[in-house]
Amino acid sequence: MNDTQASDIVSALQKVQQDIRTQELRHGRLPGSVQLLAVSKRKPLAAIQAAMQAGQRAFGENYVDEGVEKILALDDASVEWHFIGAIQSRKTASIAEHFQWAHGVDRLKVARRLSEQRPEGMTSLNICLQVNTDNEEGKAGVGFDEVAQLADECAELPGIKLRGLMAIPAPRSDFQQQRDVFARLRECLQTLQTRHPGMDTLSMGMSADMEAAIAEGATLVRIGTAIFGQRDS
Ligand SMILES: *Cc1c(COP(=O)(O)O)cnc(C)c1O
Numbered sequence: 001m002n003d004t005q006a007s008d009i010v011s012a013l014q015k016v017q018q019d020i021r022t023q024e025l026r027h028g029r030l031p032g033s034v035q036l037l038a039v040s041k042r043k044p045l046a047a048i049q050a051a052m053q054a055g056q057r058a059f060g061e062n063y064v065d066e067g068v069e070k071i072l073a074l075d076d077a078s079v080e081w082h083f084i085g086a087i088q089s090r091k092t093a094s095i096a097e098h099f100q101w102a103h104g105v106d107r108l109k110v111a112r113r114l115s116e117q118r119p120e121g122m123t124s125l126n127i128c129l130q131v132n133t134d135n136e137e138g139k140a141g142v143g144f145d146e147v148a149q150l151a152d153e154c155a156e157l158p159g160i161k162l163r164g165l166m167a168i169p170a171p172r173s174d175f176q177q178q179r180d181v182f183a184r185l186r187e188c189l190q191t192l193q194t195r196h197p198g199m200d201t202l203s204m205g206m207s208a209d210m211e212a213a214i215a216e217g218a219t220l221v222r223i224g225t226a227i228f229g230q231r232d233s
Contacts, residue, residue, distance in 0.1 A: 001046035009050040012227050013038070020214065020221065027215040034214055037082055037203075039224030041066070042231045045073055051227065052079065060084040060103075060222050064091040068098045084166075084203075084222055086140040093117045096125055096159070103128040103166040103203050103222075106142050111154045118159030125159060128166040128203050131188065133181050136170055144188055151192050151199070164201025164219070165189050171208065178212035186217040 020034050039060040040048045048059060048070065057078060061067030062085030071081050082101040087110050095102050096117035105111050105127045118125050129150055132141030142150055147165070154162045165188060169181040182204055193199050205213025205221035213221055224231070 001044060001050070006046065006050035009047055009228060010054040012229075013051055013054050013056060016223055016226050019210070023211050023214040027211075029214060029217075034218055035220045037084075037220055037222045038227050039084065039206075039222050040070070040228060041085075041224065043224075043228045045070060047228050048074065052076070058082065060224075062086075064088075064094050068094050071098050082222075087114075089113060099125065101126040101128070101163075104130045104140055105154070105160075106130045106132075106140050106150075108150060108153050111150075111157055111160060115157035115159035124161040126163045126201075127154065127160045128164045128201055129154065129162070131165055131167045131185060133167045133185060134170040139168070141167065144184070147188060148192060148195075151196055155196055162196055162199055164199045164203060165192075166203035168206070169204075169209070175212055178209045179216050182209075182213050182216035182218070189217075 017036060020036060024031055024034055037058045037060045038051050038056050041062045058080045060082045067083060081099045082103060083095050083099045084103045087104045089110060092110060092113040096114045097119055102114060102125060114125055129147055130141040131147055132139050132143060135143060151162060165185055167185050172178050185204055186202060189199060189202055201220055202218050203220045205218045207223055207226040210221050
């Protein structure tokens with residue numbers, strides 16, 4: 001990566017941070033209440049380092065092996081790593097050993113494994129339960145009608161800490177329609193909070209629907225393309 005590419009990342013990161021601050025104000029959110037997770041999947045170490053040098057400290061990865069490789073290579077305890085991909089049972093140990101957060105928890109079996117495999121001496125792994133907001137076939141996540149039971153079960157597990165909800169809604173171009181689905185997720189979290197007051201996180205909003213998510217109460221937005229550019233497929 002040359003200096004131009006690195007400085008492009010820094011300017012894009014600053015623009016996203018500025019957009020978040022502007023949208024917080026516009027939608028009556030407290031300044032600083034929305035955290036930026038920089039999604040660095042399929043981007044090289046140099047891209048992450050450019051963002052780190054500009055002060056970014058939270059990164060999201062979707063592929064376990066790639067993420068672990070980056071975590072070990074960068075070896076920086078001040079950086080927080082979030083696993084945001086779909087979680088396969090056979091990959092839970094690597095997630096539990098290397099990440100601070102897992103956003104895609106959608107079944108008890110996976111939650112139990114993450115809890116059991118979290119190494120002693122590490123703080124509990126923060127988890128969000130993924131909701132399949134549009135009941136899309138083949139997409140990870142529990143239905144709105146199943147999430148309360150899963151939350152009750154996860155709350156009992158010692159190696160994980162239940163922090164909130166996450167969703168990747170079906171793409172919509174209309175702003176109000178984007179808001180409607182995020183509003184449902186927020187209402188779902190508010191209901192759960194009466195029993196689980198530690199659930200303080202709404203992980204929702206990507207490059208294409210960030211403002212609608214902020215308007216509806218996102219506490220963490222997961223942004224890749226708007227910071228690092230398009231990913232090669
Ligand atoms: C890739 C990805 C993102 C970031 O998407 P962009 O559109 O590049 O901002 C956010 N969340 C999840 C779960 C992802 O897989």
